[in-house]
Amino acid sequence: MIGCASTTQPVDPLPSWNEGESKQSIIAFVESVTTEGSPDFVEPAERIATFDNDGTLWGEQPLYFQLLFAIDRVKELASEHPEWKTEEPFASLLKGDTKAALAGGEHAILDLVMSTHGNMTTEEFEQLVIDWMATARHPTTERPYTEMIYQPMLEVLHYLRANGFKTYIVSGGGIEFMRPWTERVYGIPPEQVVGSSVKTTLEMRDGEPVLLRLPEMNFIDDKEGKPVAINQHIGRRPIASFGNSDGDLQMLQWTMAGQGPRFALFVHHTDAEREWAYDRHSHIGGFDKGLDEANGKGWTVVDMKRDWKVVFPFDNK
Amino acid sequence: MIGCASTTQPVDPLPSWNEGESKQSIIAFVESVTTEGSPDFVEPAERIATFDNDGTLWGEQPLYFQLLFAIDRVKELASEHPEWKTEEPFASLLKGDTKAALAGGEHAILDLVMSTHGNMTTEEFEQLVIDWMATARHPTTERPYTEMIYQPMLEVLHYLRANGFKTYIVSGGGIEFMRPWTERVYGIPPEQVVGSSVKTTLEMRDGEPVLLRLPEMNFIDDKEGKPVAINQHIGRRPIASFGNSDGDLQMLQWTMAGQGPRFALFVHHTDAEREWAYDRHSHIGGFDKGLDEANGKGWTVVDMKRDWKVVFPFDNK
Numbered sequence: 001m002i003g004c005a006s007t008t009q010p011v012d013p014l015p016s017w018n019e020g021e022s023k024q025s026i027i028a029f030v031e032s033v034t035t036e037g038s039p040d041f042v043e044p045a046e047r048i049a050t051f052d053n054d055g056t057l058w059g060e061q062p063l064y065f066q067l068l069f070a071i072d073r074v075k076e077l078a079s080e081h082p083e084w085k086t087e088e089p090f091a092s093l094l095k096g097d098t099k100a101a102l103a104g105g106e107h108a109i110l111d112l113v114m115s116t117h118g119n120m121t122t123e124e125f126e127q128l129v130i131d132w133m134a135t136a137r138h139p140t141t142e143r144p145y146t147e148m149i150y151q152p153m154l155e156v157l158h159y160l161r162a163n164g165f166k167t168y169i170v171s172g173g174g175i176e177f178m179r180p181w182t183e184r185v186y187g188i189p190p191e192q193v194v195g196s197s198v199k200t201t202l203e204m205r206d207g208e209p210v211l212l213r214l215p216e217m218n219f220i221d222d223k224e225g226k227p228v229a230i231n232q233h234i235g236r237r238p239i240a241s242f243g244n245s246d247g248d249l250q251m252l253q254w255t256m257a258g259q260g261p262r263f264a265l266f267v268h269h270t271d272a273e274r275e276w277a278y279d280r281h282s283h284i285g286g287f288d289k290g291l292d293e294a295n296g297k298g299w300t301v302v303d304m305k306r307d308w309k310v311v312f313p314f315d316n317k
Numbered sequence: 318m319i320g321c322a323s324t325t326q327p328v329d330p331l332p333s334w335n336e337g338e339s340k341q342s343i344i345a346f347v348e349s350v351t352t353e354g355s356p357d358f359v360e361p362a363e364r365i366a367t368f369d370n371d372g373t374l375w376g377e378q379p380l381y382f383q384l385l386f387a388i389d390r391v392k393e394l395a396s397e398h399p400e401w402k403t404e405e406p407f408a409s410l411l412k413g414d415t416k417a418a419l420a421g422g423e424h425a426i427l428d429l430v431m432s433t434h435g436n437m438t439t440e441e442f443e444q445l446v447i448d449w450m451a452t453a454r455h456p457t458t459e460r461p462y463t464e465m466i467y468q469p470m471l472e473v474l475h476y477l478r479a480n481g482f483k484t485y486i487v488s489g490g491g492i493e494f495m496r497p498w499t500e501r502v503y504g505i506p507p508e509q510v511v512g513s514s515v516k517t518t519l520e521m522r523d524g525e526p527v528l529l530r531l532p533e534m535n536f537i538d539d540k541e542g543k544p545v546a547i548n549q550h551i552g553r554r555p556i557a558s559f560g561n562s563d564g565d566l567q568m569l570q571w572t573m574a575g576q577g578p579r580f581a582l583f584v585h586h587t588d589a590e591r592e593w594a595y596d597r598h599s600h601i602g603g604f605d606k607g608l609d610e611a612n613g614k615g616w617t618v619v620d621m622k623r624d625w626k627v628v629f630p631f632d633n634k
Contacts, residue, residue, distance in 0.1 A: 189362060250519060
């Protein structure tokens, strides 16, 4: 069919989206804020769009990918930590029982992250992330994690940027876990990545300053934390926000509470065949209050199974 | 002389700078990192430049301008705080004795800032700053504070941006005190302003989310804090940094410790006639260790009196 398209036919900015309300809502919003003379026109400087990462731009099952990174680190570091043979959550993990390890909930997760993400320089951590991303494979698809990204959302990122938007990630994931690869994978540079963080401190080593990552949380960029972090990092209220879970609800509320045209979108994971299907009762990516509020207020809720022609870029091949 | 310049003469990017080593060092650096094929060429994405604000981009005498804002707020709020008549530092301030009020040092300053910058929404604070900037006048020049900016540094900002740099402020001043006016005055958008901050918390008011500023410090962006904040906000190491005091030394050290071409510049306040002259023993803008290190390492030290044709934009008129 190449070459048959009429030259007057506009190029579809979202080719991986099926025609329907979701796709139409995105295009209608972008056209309204970029049409000069329109009452909804927004100056380019104010075109800020914020995206959650886990479950919105890439997958988050069977576990947050950063948690799978932490688990791999525990296995690598085990020989230096004989005490982990008896201490939870490490003992269960090292026996291969991830479920038992994570039964300790947030406390267990925090232990895992702090013991594997701290006590090194920011540059050492960056290299660990780069190496892991290059070699680790997802447990079910056997793909690199940086391929487990949503093709339709990549198109939204490109479409927004082509229309003068600045696209930001605002994620519960670690800011320094994302920055080494978001520019290559999403076209989002490090300075437009906001996330959770550990405390860092400046230290001199052999006369050179290094930033040391402490095993101590600095900020958790989730729920109420997301508007706080948006204000701290960006200093402008987004006019469009994209999420998939209750952890993103406050970000979308904050976005929609501003003056002028606004857009809020949730990705609803409805496709057990091509991806995963989960919502109200999921431990990861729980989507309950957010779903009700989006339905009540008429925000866009993407039905992944219905709205997306493909999920991952490799589905196209 | 207008009209006499040869068309082959390149436009001077820094017309308010006298010819000399300082001006030449800036131009040589920019040319080296932007010349394609040069061994020092730096990709535009990595061209990050960070600027201190107080004493580097605008004045800081006889007191930090933000402190003058806090003092004005104390006077406005005094009727709601009868207890301030006897409590320091408020009592001395209300009697007009600023020196006695500030004799309490950092603790007194923190009291002043917390009691005047917290307990309101981010939008209410923004409006206070906008109103103050529009009406307040500097005690000696009687100019609006946003005119007390350094014309030669504005030219550096423009010159860097014209050469593909992203320019950031990294200041000990309050991030939300600067953001309402930096875009208009310096061409630096809110998302490129990094500073000290109070804690904020998300609250619902009449069903709408607001960010409430708490009377509690979140982060002090000075000395060792500057590289920490650069890492947190920008996630890349600057290749050029500009400061004027020991509070900026760690930022310049962090910048210079990276790989590849680097540039560090201190503004030295040497002009008692057109501005102020102060350095090693000044309570505000103390410049002692930084001066020694800059001299020892051959960093650029701008002698304001010698190097600048004009100081403020209004000197031109």
